[in-house]
Amino acid sequence: MSAVATPIYDYAPPRRAKPAPFLPTTRAEMAALGWDECDIVLVTGDCYIDHPSFGMALVGRLLEAQGFRVGILTQPEWDSAEPFKALGRPRLFFGVTAGNMDSMINRYTADRKPRSDDAYTPDGVAGRRPDRAVTIYSQRCREAYPGVQLMIGGIEGSLRRIAQYDYWSDKVRQSAIVYAKADILLFGNAERALVEVAHRAAAGEKLREIRDVRGTAFMTPHGWMPARDWAVLDSSTVDTPGRVEPHPDPYAMESDKQAAACSDPAAPQPIRIQSKAERIAARQAERQRTVVRIPAYEAVAYDPVLYAHASRTLHLESNPGNARAMVQQHGERDVWLNPPPIPLTTAEMDYVYGLSYARNPHPGYGKAHIPAWEMIRFSINIMRGCFGGCTFCSITEHEGRIIQSRSEQSILKEIEDIRDKTADFKGHISDLGGPTANMYRLACKDPQIEQSCRRLSCVYPGICENLNTDHSHLIQLYRKARAIPGVKKITIGSGLRYDLAVESPEYIKELVTHHVSGYLKIAPEHTEEGPLSKMMKPGIGSFERFKAMFEHYSKQAGKQQYLIPYFIAAHPGTRDEDMLNLALWLKKNNFKPDQVQAFTPTPMALATTMWHTGRNPLKKLARTSEKVRIVKDAKQRKLHKAFLRYHDPDNWPILREGLIAMGRADLIGNSPNHLVPPQQPGEKRVAGPRPDSRPGRPSQPRPPQRPGQSKGKGKQAPGKGRRGA
Secondary structure, eight states, rough: OOOOOOOOGSOOOOOOOOOOOOOOOOHHHHHTTOOSSEEEEEEESSSSETTTTTTHHHHHHHHTTTTOOEEEEEEEOSSGGGGTTTTTOOSEEEEEEOOOOOHHHHHTTTTSSSSSOOTGGGGOOOOOOOTHHHHHHHHHHHHHHTTTOOEEOOHHHHHSSSEEEETTTTTEEEHHHHHOSEEEEEOSHHHHHHHHHHHHHTOOOOOGOOOOOEEEEEEEHHHOSTTTTTTEEEEESSSOOOOOOOOOTTTHHHHHHHHHHHHHHTTTOOOOOOOOOHHHHHHHHHHHHHEOOOOHHHTTTTTHHHHHHHHHHHHTTTTTTTTTEEEEEETTTEEOOOOOOOOOOHHHHHHHHTSSOOOOEGGGTTTTTOOOHHHHEEEOOOOOOOOOOOOTHHHHHHHSSSSSOOOHHHHHHHHHHHHHSSTOOOSSEOOOEESSSOOOTBSOHHHHHHHHOOSOOSSSSSSTTTTOOHHHHHHHHHHHHTSSSSOOOOOOOOOOOOHHHHHHHHHHHHHHHOOOOOOOEEEOOOSSSHHHHHHHHOOOHHHHHHHHHHHHHHHHHHHHOEEEEEEESTTTOOHHHHHHHHHHHHHHHTTSSSSEEEEETTTTTTHHHHHHHHTTTSOOTTTTTTOOOOOOOOOHHHHHHHTTTTTGGGGGHHHHHHHHHHTTTGSSSSSTTOSOOOTTTOOOOOOOSOOOOOOOOOOOOOOOOOOOOOOOOOOOOOTSSSTOO
C-alpha cells in the first residue's frame, strides 16, 4: 500500500451545480434541488448543523464538492425501517455514523447512569439516538433496502474497529463491522479514504471488493491475503521463544562445513553491502507487504494478557509512515485493517475547511437551542491530531499523532466568514484551537525520523529531542487574527499542553496578555507519580512552572486571571493515598474544583486496557508482567471523586469515613490544616482529633475533662507540621 497519496481535490470532476444551501434532509428538499435520487445518503445520530466542526456536514460538503448528490438522515427514529426510506434508496451507498461522539459516551455517565441531556440534539433533549447507534442504524438501512451497499465510520466505528472492551456491558465485543454487517469501515480522519472509495464505487466497484485503501477495514475469509508475496507476522501469542539456532557439530572438519554450505541451497550467501537509503527502502517495501496477525476475538475476550498484547500492538502500528496492516480473527472470518490514512497536507486541510458551509443549523430546527452549536459557533478548528498520547484519551487512536495544520490564510478567512455570515456575532472569537490548542504546526524536525518512529508519545516521559516546539507560528497567527476588523477579542477555549508552553515564554506572555478571558482551562490530571505514569502525563512540576509564568505575565499585564485545573479520579494506577495527596495539594494551592470526573473507560484507549485487564500495555507484555492497580468498586470510586471536591459538605461524610479507614483521622478537624471538619454545616461543633494523633493511627476520643483540669494551652494544633497538612 503506497505511502504516497493523491490529493483529495485532484479527484473532483467539474461541479454538477452550485452548492445546495443545505444538504437535503427530506424528499421536498431533494425536489427543490431537482434531484430524483441521492448518490449517497448519510445517517447520523446528531442533528444537522452545516458547520465544519460537525462530522456529517464536513463529510457531506466534501462529497458534494466531488460531484455527488448527498442527502442526510439526521437522528432518525430507529424502531422501524420506514424513517430510513425518507430519501429513497441511494444510488451508491449509505454512510452511517453515530455522530460526533460515541453513542454510549453520549448517553451514559461514568457511573453508567443515563444522561439527562444531549448537546447534539435540539433543546438538548436526551434519548434521540440508540445505544450503539452505528449497529442499529446499519441494521435499519439493510431492512429498508435489502442488498444496499453500506459504509460505516465516524468516531464510534473508528474506535471499535477491532475487538474492544465495552465498559457499559462489561465485556469484550467484536469489531463494529461484524455487528453492523457493513461492506467497509472507514477509521481515523477519513476524508482521503472516503473520496477514493466514493469515486471507485461510482465507477462500478463494489464496496466489499475495495481492499487496498488505507484507513479502511473489512471482513475476509480466514487466511485471505492480498497477494502471494505477502508475509504474515504472527503476533497472536506472548512469551513465544525466538528463533532456535542449530548447535554446531564440534567434530566436523572445517572443509566439511564449507562443503556442506556450498551444497546447501538454504545456506547463507554472501551479502552485498547496501547503502542506508537502500536498506530503508527495502524495509519499507517489506513492511508494506506484511500483515500482523493479532490475537483472535475469541482469545482476547477471555484472556486479559492477550487483550493487552493486542491493544499494545495496535498502538505500535499507528504511525502512517511505518504501520503494517493488521488482521484479527472473528469466528470463521477475519477483520482486516489496512494501515492508517496518510495525514492531510495543509493544502488539503484548507480545501476541506474552505467548502461551502452555511455555518448554521438546518432551518428546520427553527429557534431551538442546540448546546453543541452554541459552544462552537464562534470557534475555529486550526489543526488536528495530538502527539501527547495520554492513555485515557481517544484522540490519538482516531486522529493520529501527526499534527495536520491549516494555513494562516485559511484560518483568517474563516474568521472573516464568521464575522460576515454568523448571526449575533459581536466580535468575540471563542477559540482558535483543536485537540490541543498549542500544537499548531509542531512536528518532528526530521521527516525520516518521524516516519520510522514507534514512540507512543512525543512528550512523555519527556519532550523528544527531535520535536520542534517553536510556537512562533501560533504567536503570529494570534496577532494577525486580532488585527482583523470587527474582531474585538479572541480567547482560547481548547485545552493547553503546558509542558510544551513553558518551552516558549513568549507564547505564554502572548496568551496571558491577550487571549485569556479571566479563566484558562488546564489539565494536569493528577499530582502523584503512580497515576501520572499510567496516564503518560508529566509531573506536577511542569504545571507549577506554567502556573508561575501564568501569574507573572497576568500581573505584568495588570489582569486578575485564574487557572482552572482538571483532574481525573479513579484512573488505573491510583491508590487512595494518591487521591488524598492530590486533595491536600488542591487545598494548599486554594483550588476548589467545581466539575470533576471519574475515569471512564472508552473503546480502544490504553487506560481502558489497563482497567479491563489489570496489565500495563505501555510495556512489553508477558504472563509475568506488571499488574496495575484498578479502582472498580463503586464506593471507592465515589471516595476518589470526593477527594477532588474536598470542600463540598456533601462529600465530608464519605471523606471522614475514608480518612479513618486510611489511618488519617488527624486530617479531620476545624483548623486550616485539616482537610474536612468533624461535623456537617449546622451541626453542633465537636472537638477534633487529639493533638498527638499520628499519620497511620486512628485518633482516639478525648477523655472526659475533670473539673478544674487545664485545657492544655500551648500544645501543638492538630495536624500542624505533619505530612500532608
